Amino acid sequence: MPSLVDGTSSSKKRKSVKNATAPSSKRRAVAETDGPDAMDDLLRLEEQISESRKHYNNIATLISRLGADEDPNLAVAVSLCRVFSRLIASGHMTEASHSAENEKIVVAWLRERCREYQRSLAGIIRKGDASSQITALTLAMRLLNERATHLHGEDIQVWISGFFKNIVEAVVEAKDGQALRAEFVEKFAKQYEDVRYYTFTQIAEYASTERDEETLDAITAIISAIDTVPEPQHKFQNFYSKASKANKKVLSFNAHKKAAQDAWLAVLRGNISQSQRKSLLRIMAHTIEPWFSRPELLMDFLTDSYNFGGATSLLALSGLFYLIQEKNLDYPQFYQKLYSLLDADLLHSKHRSRFFRLMNTFLASTHLPAALIASFIKRLARLALNAPPTAIVVIVPFIYNLFKNHPTCTFMLHRETRDPARKASLEADGMDDPFDPAQKDPLLTAAIDSSLWEIHSLQHHYHPNVAAIARILAEQFTKQWYNIEDFLDYTYQGMMVGELGTEEKPFKRVPVVEYQIPKRIFTDRLLQEDGGVDTAQGSFMRGLWDFA
Structure with missing residues (x-):
């Protein structure tokens, strides 16, 4: 608690205030920088201000010694904070209604010097180094507390339009x-x-x-x-x-x-950049929405982001679905837009895991039309043909779960033609896939009349793990469901470790480079042990170079 302006006890109470203002290491650093003579002179000026108002001009002297905002004298800043804190607490900066004219002039002068000091602190916060900024912030907040506590009529004003406003702006704009x-x-x-x-x-x-963008980031x-x-x-x-x-x-x-x-x-509502929009969407569900007593106010931002396309649409999904589910937001084209997000880029995106988690929630309802679910299944199967192995191992279990939740779509797995003539024609000429990949409306793609020949193709994938997991759709559906979380973080590194093994679990068989090991590589002729010549055809790789 700051002391009154009292000459008999000022020294002792100044010491306690000093200890509360800055850490001892900071005071030692300041003392070593300025030297003992400078610190003694500083304490003398501060002591004189406490003893008598005739030394109030020392305040102006201290302010002049504060230095530039980029390189301030922190010892002077701390001293001025103690001076003004005592003056505020003792009532010397409060103007009484019955005060004489000269008294009002002194109070007005002190207030002006205090505002000057406050501007200096704000300047240090903006332009000083990290240590000076934090020290100036601490001093500014302490002075703010003194003003709000002791100055009559400033308890709210100092927060709303006074000193705190300057502090917040300086913190935001700080270099x-x-x-x-x-x-x-x-x-x-x-x-x-x-x-x-x-x-x-x-x-x-x-x-x-x-x-500007930098300020909005702050x-x-x-x-x-x-x-x-x-x-x-x-x-x-x-x-x-x-x-x-x-x-x-x-x-x-x-x-x-x-x-x-x-x-x-x-x-x-500000002029945010694309990267800032993505950053805000990432924290929308957990950080922003809980503060909103009226989450429907986020509708415009989320719908605009959802219609933006690409990764921005993926990030807007969770917030938009929350409004649809909890606040009855009417977004009739939600699933049509969700269907349009399923493209080749998605399976290579770093937001792939996030999208599959959300889509698992969106398609979980058993009240969705079978034609809609069939379109998502067929679209995923078609994309899996050109997808990386790390994405395929997510798609197949995801399709399995959709079949379990929507059994009416299981006709896509195996279709029998009962008409002998039709069956003979299909065996001879094949058939066209009725699925229309260019159709934007998932209810009109005719995917329900198609089949999952793409999954059958994946059963012969070059990667053994992909081929093995693709075969789960050719077996009986004895498993209730697959936990998608077990497949979302499947990476190339994990696949390599699984293939090559680790020190704790090495691979059992040494892999070979080629399926058929050639007898020779660089020559067309091979001398046999008995001196004869083997004229068998050389390796295929031999034909790619000419070593003559």
Whole structure:
């Protein structure tokens, strides 16, 4: 607690304030930099300010010694924080109604110097190095607390349009401020209810105007790190400023969610780039949506992202499906759009696992039309013909599960022709696949009338693991279902380890390079042991080079 401006006890109380302001290592570093004489002079100026108001000009002297924002004198910054904290706590910066004119002039002068000091702290936060930024943030927040606690009429004003607004803007715009923003979130925004509430309020206002990409990244980093959403029965008790207990909005669960919702909406409505849109969609379900008391406000952003195509559409799926399922969002072309996302690029995408998890949820309902499910099965089977092995091992169990949930589609596995003439014609000439891969509407592809000849082809795949897993659809469906999670993280590295083995589990047989080992490689003639000549045909590889 800052002491009163009292000459008899100022020295002792100044020491306690100093210990609370900066770590001892920081004070030692500052002392070594400035030297003992400079520190003694600094303490003398501070002592004189505490003793008498006739030395108030020392405040201007200290401010002049603060230095540039890029290279500040942190010892002077700490000293000024102690000076202003004592003046605020003692009432010397509060103007009484019956004060004399000269008293009002002194108070106005002190307030102006305090604002000048605040601007300097904001400048250090913006332009200083990482250590200076964090120190300036700590001093600024302490001064903010003193003003909100002791200055009558500033308890709310200092948060809404006063000093805290400058602090938040400086933290967002800070140069190389990753460590600073992490410090602000961990030490203040996540620890104190009032700081969190006013942070969302200030960012909602700040982000409502057009900002550049770097600034939007900083804003997103701050509010996405504040991921602890209070429950409706939460009791708000931990405040940075005691004066915040009297503010009903700070004590309201709905007000907190409203402030966070406004902040996120301001970001989502901003001029975000494609990479930023993807980043926001990745955290939509777990970080953004829980703050929204009205999730339907996300409809425009999610539908626009879903219609964007490519990886952006994949990332928008979970948030959009949540609105459809929980908030009755009407999106009649959802499955048509989902069907259009199934292309060759998807099976090579890094978001493939995420898409299959979501599609497993989307197609789980037994009330979906059989023609719709058949189109997804056929589309996946067709894509598997040119898919990497790591994707095929996911597709086949996924199709198996769809057949188990939708048994009316199992006719696609094996079709018998009972008409002898028709059967003879098919055996002689074959048949055209009725499936229309160019049809965009999954209900009109005629996939239900087709068959899964693609899976039969995969049973002869070059990779033995793929061939083995493709044969599960040719056997009896005795297994209830396959856990897709067991196949989603199948990678080339895992396949190589499975083939080559490990130190704990080496492979049993040494693999051969060729199926038929040739007798010779570089010559067309081979001398036999008895001196004769073997004129048998040379290796096929021999014909590819001329060694003459």
